[in-house]
Amino acid sequence: MKNWLLFIAVILSAHVAMAQQETLFKRARVTGGFGSMIFENRLGDKGASSAVGGGGGLAFGDVFVGAYGVGSVDFNALWDGRDIDRLDIGHGGFWVGLNIPTRKVLHAYVSSRVGWGAINVPFDDPNYTFGDADRVFVVTPEVGLELNVFRWFRLAGTVGYRYTSGVNESRGYKATDFRGTFYGVGLRFGGF
Numbered sequence: 001m002k003n004w005l006l007f008i009a010v011i012l013s014a015h016v017a018m019a020q021q022e023t024l025f026k027r028a029r030v031t032g033g034f035g036s037m038i039f040e041n042r043l044g045d046k047g048a049s050s051a052v053g054g055g056g057g058l059a060f061g062d063v064f065v066g067a068y069g070v071g072s073v074d075f076n077a078l079w080d081g082r083d084i085d086r087l088d089i090g091h092g093g094f095w096v097g098l099n100i101p102t103r104k105v106l107h108a109y110v111s112s113r114v115g116w117g118a119i120n121v122p123f124d125d126p127n128y129t130f131g132d133a134d135r136v137f138v139v140t141p142e143v144g145l146e147l148n149v150f151r152w153f154r155l156a157g158t159v160g161y162r163y164t165s166g167v168n169e170s171r172g173y174k175a176t177d178f179r180g181t182f183y184g185v186g187l188r189f190g191g192f
Helices: 002-019 075-079
Strands: 032-042 050-060 063-072 086-100 106-122 134-150 153-165 180-191
Touching: 032 063, 032 153, 050 086, 050 180, 063 106, 086 134, 106 153, 134 180
Parallel strands: none
Antiparallel strands: 032 050, 032 180, 050 063, 063 086, 086 106, 106 134, 134 153, 153 180
């Protein structure tokens, strides 16, 4: 009988101990998710000027966490119907942001994308491997305004800075060719 009482006491105390345990995301409740199209245009006329991409994430109230991917090519050649033979810069990684407050029709928007990628990647070389790429690290903080157009659609206008590190300058370009201030537009679709 003593063994059973001891066993029940241990089980109950373990249950009470688990009930009091705190966790990092204890109060974090997913309030929605989204997919996004990203358009950026660099201020100035040097190097990789325009970029497009996309991303997605989960919303936790005013905060969101997700992933993204962005690439830049010579868009003037694309519009003129010429062949595009290389990717100026491509990068992807983590995306975090804050909408202050997200429930208002027009509100502040802050985000940062942190990722890895490559520059000057040829499209027409079948022997090219990722080991040949000039790999870079990219951090892109941005601020702006976001408009809640519909429950399922948001439009953001932003200004930011793309910081690029790890550029091999012996290949004929510099890190400053890929760094710089940009303005952007984001179209986010989903449940918020």
